[in-house]
Amino acid sequence: xxxxxxxxxxxxxxxxxxxxxxxxxxxxxxxxxxxxxxxxxxxxxxxxxxxxxxxxxxxxxxxxxxxxxxxxxxxxxxxxxxxxxxxxxxxxxxxxxxxxxxxxxxxxxxxxxxxxxxxxxxxxxxxxxxxxxxxxxxxxxxxxxxxxxxxxxxxxxxxxxxxxxxxxxxxxxxxxxxxxxxxxxxxxxxxxxxxxxxxxxxxxxxxxxxxxxxxxxxxxxxxxxxxxxxxxxxxxxxxxxxxxxxxxxxxxxxxxxxxxxxxxxxxxxxxxxxxxxxxxxxxxxxxxxxxxxxxxxxxxxxxxxxxxxxx
Numbered sequence: 001x002x003x004x005x006x007x008x009x010x011x012x013x014x015x016x017x018x019x020x021x022x023x024x025x026x027x028x029x030x031x032x033x034x035x036x037x038x039x040x041x042x043x044x045x046x047x048x049x050x051x052x053x054x055x056x057x058x059x060x061x062x063x064x065x066x067x068x069x070x071x072x073x074x075x076x077x078x079x080x081x082x083x084x085x086x087x088x089x090x091x092x093x094x095x096x097x098x099x100x101x102x103x104x105x106x107x108x109x110x111x112x113x114x115x116x117x118x119x120x121x122x123x124x125x126x127x128x129x130x131x132x133x134x135x136x137x138x139x140x141x142x143x144x145x146x147x148x149x150x151x152x153x154x155x156x157x158x159x160x161x162x163x164x165x166x167x168x169x170x171x172x173x174x175x176x177x178x179x180x181x182x183x184x185x186x187x188x189x190x191x192x193x194x195x196x197x198x199x200x201x202x203x204x205x206x207x208x209x210x211x212x213x214x215x216x217x218x219x220x221x222x223x224x225x226x227x228x229x230x231x232x233x234x235x236x237x238x239x240x241x242x243x244x245x246x247x248x249x250x251x252x253x254x255x256x257x258x259x260x261x262x263x264x265x266x267x268x269x270x271x272x273x274x275x276x277x278x279x280x281x282x283x284x285x286x287x288x289x290x291x292x293x294x295x296x297x298x299x300x301x302x303x304x305x306x307x308x309x310x311x
Contacts, residue, residue, distance in 0.1 A: 158182055
């Protein structure tokens with residue numbers, strides 16, 4: 001069975017005529033296969049990005065998170081297990097819209113030390129299902145055409161996130177592979193769609209990749225622990241120390257879509273600039289002949305099975 005992007009299946013020609021910018025050329029497919037990521041400039045217009053930002057502003061304005069649910073989000077392994085991995089607020093967020101915060105934005109009682117709208121790390125993990133604006137972006141004709149040009153037969157949407165990368169203290173994302181958290185058998189069935197809603201620069205924390213690192217399997221996995229265990233998740237394996245010289249920065253303009261293979265190693269640095277680096281990202285899985293691991297932290301629910309991308 002072929003991995004995502006390994007072979008383009010028959011795609012109806014009218015789809016590429018009506019949304020031509022979303023259909024990959026053979027050279028683009030080859031580059032994605034070689035590097036494990038691909039930059040598609042101008043995928044969303046400025047107006048589309050502005051509409052997304054307007055909607056996220058409305059969602060933030062309506063935010064009401066009780067103090068006991070105010071979780072500081074981290075990608076550092078020990079902090080992940082202590083915070084996200086030990087609370088139902090995170091583990092049950094796959095079919096909900098929930099808020100996760102930057103480190104150091106609360107006092108000991110859970111009160112905000114900075115304006116609430118400046119404290120959010122990300123919103124996840126079901127914007128694509130519960131919000132009409134994000135549902136429209138996720139299932140847009142050009143997004144569906146892009147998936148078809150990658151040869152996806154039965155893509156389903158696993159999760160979605162809006163990432164803020166706040167100015168001055170937006171947290172780093174340590175080197176990782178998405179498949180460590182979204183594991184499938186066989187591998188090669190998970191794809192990230194990362195959309196720059198604002199310019200992503202070297203200064204505000206753009207993505208960095210190790211080209212070609214998607215061909216060596218997965219070095220670690222986050223799994224759910226047996227019921228009643230604390231923390232509720234654990235890691236199998238460990239993330240190796242990466243040579244920073246292997247990483248390639250990928251600054252992009254607003255409206256760019258970056259395709260991310262589930263096993264390519266990537267990261268982003270802390271944002272110490274004056275500008276935020278907002279992005280909307282979601283993950284797809286090729287469901288045809290694929291087993292979603294029952295040990296993954298994220299699981300479909302009766303209320304929200306993984307929805308098909310194609311409508």
